[in-house]
Amino acid sequence: MLKNYFKIAFRNLLKNKVYSFINISGLAIGMAATMLIGLWIYDELSYNKHFENYDTIAQIYQNESNNGDTETSEAIPRPLEFALREAHNDNFKHIVMSSWNFPWYLKYDEKNINFLGSFMQEGVIDMLSLKIINGKPNGLKDLNSIMLAESTAEKLFGNEDPIGKILKLSDSFEMEVTSVYEDIPDNNSFSDLEFVMPWKFYITWQDWIREAEDHWGNNSFQAFVQINDNTTMEAVTNKIINVKKERSPEEAEFNPEIFLAPMKDWHLRDTYENGVQSGGRIENVWLFGIIGTFVLLLACINFINLSTARSEKRATEVGIRKSIGSHRSQLIFQFLSESFLIVLLSFVLAFGIVLLSLDGFNNLAAKQIVFPWTNYQFWIASILFIFITAILAGSYPALYLSSFNPVAVLKGTFKAGKYSALPRKILVVAQFTVSIALIIGTIVVINQIQYSKDRPVGYDKDSLIQVPVMSAEFSGKKDFMRMQLIESGAVVEMATTSSPTTNVWSNRSGYDWEGKPEGFQEDLAWTAVSYEFVETLGLNLIEGRGFSREFASDSTAVILNETAVKYMNIENPIGKLIRDSDYNDPDPAPPLKIVGVIQDYIVQSPYEPVKQAMYVFDAYENESYYNLRMNPDRSISDNLETIEAVFKRNFPNVPFSYQFVDEEYGAKFRAEERVASLARIFTILAIFISCLGLFGLASFIAEQRTKEIGVRKVLGASVKQLWILLSKDFITLVIIALVIGSPIAYYMMSQWLQKFSYRTDISWTVFALACSGAVLISLLTVSYQAIKAATANPVNSLRTE
Amino acid sequence: MNILLSLNEATRAVNSGSNRINLLEDITLNVNEGEFISLMGPSGSGKSTLLNCIGMLDSFTDGGYTFLGQPVHSMKEKNRSKLYKDYIGFVFQAYHLIDELNVWENIETPLLYKNIKSSERKALVGDMLDRFNIVGKKDLFPRQLSGGQQQLVGIARALIGKPKLILADEPTGNLNSKQSREIMELFSQLNKEGVTIIQATHSEANAAYGSRIINLLDGKIVP
Known part of the structure; x- marks a missing residue:
């Protein structure tokens, strides 16, 4: 039929x-x-399904309110860890503190390669079910140990057995390879985790990290958790939601709420609006x-x-x-x-x-x-x-x-x-x-x-490159490097910044100024910059001037953008002072004097209004990037060649890397x-x-x-x-x-x-x-x-x- | 003689606008097994409608219809369709072969609807082709055949299910006189073998092949 x-x-x-x-x-x-x-x-739906503990892994998120706006972030303070372990440990199988996944140079023999990696607590191995294919089951026990992803080990060691070998981190710290784990496949969080080092190394590494131990206000860290099988994300969130508020009276004014973001939401539902989950890639x-x-x-x-x-x-x-x-x-x-x-x-x-x-x-x-x-x-x-x-x-x-x-x-x-x-x-x-x-x-x-692309950016992003500061060797060299680069003819101006031109890594509050409304909780994008910042980026000054070597007092100067002036409600801003709220302390930070106001320029989303921003003079070597304005009269390839040669001459051990700012900007779309x-x-x-x-x-x-x-x-x-x-x-x-x-x-x-x-x-x-x-x-x-x-x-x- | 079917005051009415028109009115008729009946009458007298109703493609709107002792008028669709598949074969003026199927497949199709096994189908279709002398044409498609040949296939298809009753609606209407004669002789032969035949025809000559002539006029049997 x-x-x-x-x-x-x-x-x-x-x-x-x-x-x-x-x-x-x-x-x-x-x-x-x-x-x-x-x-x-x-x-899309199978994102992160690689992890055996998919259903029980979460990241700790925090809501904080500022003048009625609630912002959600995965950045949390260090003391939160201790509070969770002390009062709520029975809810968790693992609590894993972690740094941000960041590029680092790992050096072995002649090879010095840039890899993305994090400092994490030992629980990560079991939590993410990392498959150890070589070396110790727990490779994070000793202070100076490093665990490598299989691909990382291959790039550094080829066919050699990496276990027990000594690597140099940022050309300065000696780390011993303890184990090698199978790469986490694409389409998963942590797929770019190319190596892991112990958290306990990280917390002794720099002063600010050490000091953050009891700073509830320093939201600069991440925490991942695996909850116990007999509980739920909601139940745990309900228990821990007020932990920060209760423990830190000074932070309570921001109404901080601590909650769990389940792994299943990381990829598809990662957008929060006013503290409430509001979708994302879903x-x-x-x-x-x-x-x-x-x-x-x-x-x-x-x-x-x-x-x-x-x-x-x-x-x-x-x-x-x-x-x-x-x-x-x-x-x-x-x-x-x-x-x-x-x-x-x-x-x-x-x-x-x-x-x-x-x-x-x-x-x-x-x-x-x-x-x-x-x-x-x-x-x-x-x-x-x-x-x-x-x-x-x-x-x-x-x-x-x-x-x-x-x-x-x-x-x-x-x-x-x-x-x-x-x-x-x-x-x-x-x-x-x-x-x-x-x-x-x-x-x-x-x-x-x-x-949005046609929207005026507010600075000249063409022929501008940024060179990340990847090594301690850069320290204290910026003026010297600026001179050499300008002399080489490839660069017409240079300035350093603590965040890339296309992003803000730091937001600050706790200031006081004349005309500050009662009870106003400010939230300002904060960037530390060097002298020729305005000139290098090609920013438009509306009032006042940029930082200048002619004024010794500029070490405590600040430039605001237009929005910040409106936001802070400052009239005739030039010459006004912005103080740290701690000015009643016995040893107050010096007040910042406003020397200039610049026209807004787009730093973050090209679809959003420009955020109120302050640009302080960088007196403490906070630089993360060298921004170079290349010579427009020469070809880009010539310029790059010359610039690379200058860097190589001064930092022979640091591989030269750079990004075009206009490409970084384009990535936003x-x-x-x-x-x-x-x-x-x-x-x-x-x-x-x-x-x-x-x-x-x-x-x-x-x-x-x-x-x-x-x-x-x-x-x-x-x-x-x-x-x-x-x-x-x-x-x-x-x-x-x-x-x-x-x-x-x-x-x-x-x-x-x-x-x-x-x-x-x-x-x-x-x-x-x-x-x-x-x-x-x-x-x-x-x-x-x-x-x-x-x-x-x-x-x-x-x-x- | 066994009665094959009987109609008792059977009526077929349709609505045309606000009028109700009787296409067939009070038809009372007994058909015995082995009869060869010719329905005659002018165009529009209801010959085709009567064949369709007897053949269960259409149904009477009133009156009784009994087929092999079973009341068709009060029967469920499923049973009616079974009765019809088992006992009735149709032959059309325009042959109505399926263009996309070849001769062999056209003849086979009714067997498919009777769920007959493949080997048996082969045997039955083979016999039929033999009997009608069209073995050589079994792979041809309808458009490759003459009218007479197509009608031969049409008859073969009607016979393949071993029906008790063949209903033929002007089976020779599209054929020339020689082809007509051949087809009528075939019907005559089938009738002698025991198949009951009811044909609708305009032709006196064709009607003469039958054992009984029924005249229709305006949907009624005229004596």
């Missing part, structure tokens, strides 16, 4: 090559898009899930429309089969098996498309998705996918076709009713509604990115650009599939109306009149879709734009562009068939009767 059905289906496919091509290729493209999106979603998962479903539905609609449009051709077969004993259910089954066959062929094609495009897709989506050949779940999902698609595409045609009355059909009086085309029209409208909404959405995303480029591709696919369907329908209609066209032509209709006649029905549908799709897209994109403070308007030109584009594309699609039919010789079409 099934064989008979497949035979018919197959012969039908061969007989109607155009329809078969449209059906199969449309479905294949739709299925391929859905499969890629499916793989992407699976990858929104993209939903977005692309919906887009994938729609693309598949569009392809299914093509199948439905073409099958039902051609129903008159299949009607006779239905009548005959019914008259020789077929039950309706058998016919339904026949048509379903036919769609199953087509879906199966499409799947094979889609499979090939996915295999071919996976690399490109990975590139675009910044993923390392590997085709899951050996994952049985994938194959089960694929089979389900085929069945679901076959049922989505095939059930309506099956029900419709099997419903024909054999008596009417066989008598030859069967004509599809007046309203039989209505569902088809509705489906075409649905297709184009989706396509148009996608077009508008994509244009808005692209506009928003462009709008990457997440949105990724969304935009994926959305663009799926939009193009959606339009393509919709037009493919339209093309099929148009050719069918033209064929059906051949005789009518012939008669009209004989009666004197021009090609143009016939073209309008044949095209206008379709264009009407597209215009209805425009009317429905535009407001939907407008609403959704307005919602999307809400998450940016600095956002573009959705102007009427977006709609004009999308609408004219959609009409034009569909007109082109339909016109081919219309003109072909209109220019055919009527003698031929009439003779066949």
Whole structure:
């Protein structure tokens, strides 16, 4: 029976090559898009699933309130560890204090390579189930020990056995390799943990870390925990939420709340708004899930429309089969098996498309998705996918076709009713509604990115590079280096900063100034900078001046940005003093004198307003970056070569590394650009599939109306009149879709734009562009068939009767 | 003689706008097994409707219809379909072969719906091809055959399920006179072998092959 059905289906496919091509290729493209999106979603959802203790690992987060705004951060103070261990230890299997994962130079023999690594407590080995492949099971016991990831060991030691070897950290500390652990695979947190060193080394390493031991206000550390099996994240959070408030009366004014962020949320739900979890990448998962479903539905609609449009051709077969004993259910089954066959062929094609495009897709989506050949779940999902698609595409045609009355059909009086085309029209409208909404959405995303890119940055980011301060050797050399670099001709100006130009690593409070409102809790972005900061970055001074070597008093000077002046409510700022709140102490820090006000420049998000910032003169060698303004009269490669030579001469042991500031700035748009480029591709696919369907329908209609066209032509209709006649029905549908799709897209994109403070308007030109584009594309699609039919010789079409 | 089917004041009405029109009105008729009945009457007199109703493709709206002692009018769809699959074969004026299937497959199709095993199907179809002398054409598709040959295949398909009753709606309407004669002789032969036949026809000559002629006019049997 099934064989008979497949035979018919197959012969039908061969007989109607155009329809078969449209059906199969449309479905294949739709299925391929859905499969890629499916793989992407699976990858996103399986983030961190590598860890055995996935369900019980959490990071400790902190909410702090400032003037009614609550900020959420994973940075916590050191004494929190002791409080948790003392009062709440029974909730945890492990509490692991950790530094930030940071680049360090590891030196062995001639090799001095930069790796990312952290200082962590011993519990990390069991918590993350690190697989020790060489050396001691606990490699963090001794103060000067270091555990290496397999890839790190390979890069440093090649085939040598690394265990027991001595490495030099930052060219100054000797560390003994105690064990090697298997790399944590991509698509997991800690996948860039290239080495681990003991926390106890870290806390003796620098004064500020030592002193942070009892500083509840110094939020500069991280803590990961594994909770006990018999408790829940919520329960533990409830117990520890007030621990900081209770223990530190001075910090209580910020209403600090300590809570657990479960590992499952780190990747997908990492955005907090006013202290409350508010989404994150999960929104993209939903977005692309919906887009994938729609693309598949569009392809299914093509199948439905073409099958039902051609129903008159299949009607006779239905009548005959019914008259020789077929039950309706058998016919339904026949048509379903036919769609199953087509879906199966499409799947094979889609499979090939996915295999071919996976690399490109990975590139675009910044993923390392590997085709899951050996994952049985994938194959089960694929089979389900085929069945679901076959049922989505095939059930309506099956029900419709099997419903024909054999008596009417066989008598030859069967004509599809007046309203039989209505569902088809509705489906075409649905297709184009989706396509148009996608077009508008994509244009808005692209506009928003462009709008933010066009936003004035406030400094000159071209030919500006930053060199990270990677070694203690740099200490005290900045003026000397500046002179040498300028003399070399490659650099016109240089300044150091404690944070990169494109970020802020420190926020401070606890100041007092004239005009400070009562009870105001300030929160200022804080950066320590050297003399030629304003000149190097090319900042615009509004008032006052930059730091200058001519004023000895500038060691206690400060520059504010415009927003800070407004925020702090300072009138006539130049010359005013900003004091540390501790000025009543016996040994107060000297007050800071405002010497200049600069125009705001974008440091953090290009989508948000610039934060109030203070730039203090760096009197304590807080520099993290050398910022170099390269000589515009020389080529960049020349400049870089010269600069590298200068660094090599002065710091022969430190590998030279640098970043272009404009590239760092560009990276801020990457997440949105990724969304935009994926959305663009799926939009193009959606339009393509919709037009493919339209093309099929148009050719069918033209064929059906051949005789009518012939008669009209004989009666004197021009090609143009016939073209309008044949095209206008379709264009009407597209215009209805425009009317429905535009407001939907407008609403959704307005919602999307809400998450940016600095956002573009959705102007009427977006709609004009999308609408004219959609009409034009569909007109082109339909016109081919219309003109072909209109220019055919009527003698031929009439003779066949 | 056993009664194959009987109609008792059977009526088929349709609504046309606000009017109710009787396509068939108060048809009372007994058909014995082994009869060869010719339905005659002008176009629109209800011949085809009567065949379709007897053949269960359509149903009477009123009156009684008994087939092999079973009341068709009060039967569930499923049972009716079984009765029909087992005992009735249709032959059409326009042959109505499935274009995408070849001769062999067209003849085989009814057997598929009766869930007959593959080996048995092969034997049955083979016999039928033999009997009609169309073995050489078994791989051809309908469009490759002449009208007469197509109708031969149509009859073969109607017979493959070993029906007790063949309903033929102007089986020779599209054929020339030579082909017509051949087909009618085939029917005559089948009838002698025990198959009951009801044919609708315009042709006196064809009607003469039958054992009884029933005249229809405006949906009623005229004596």
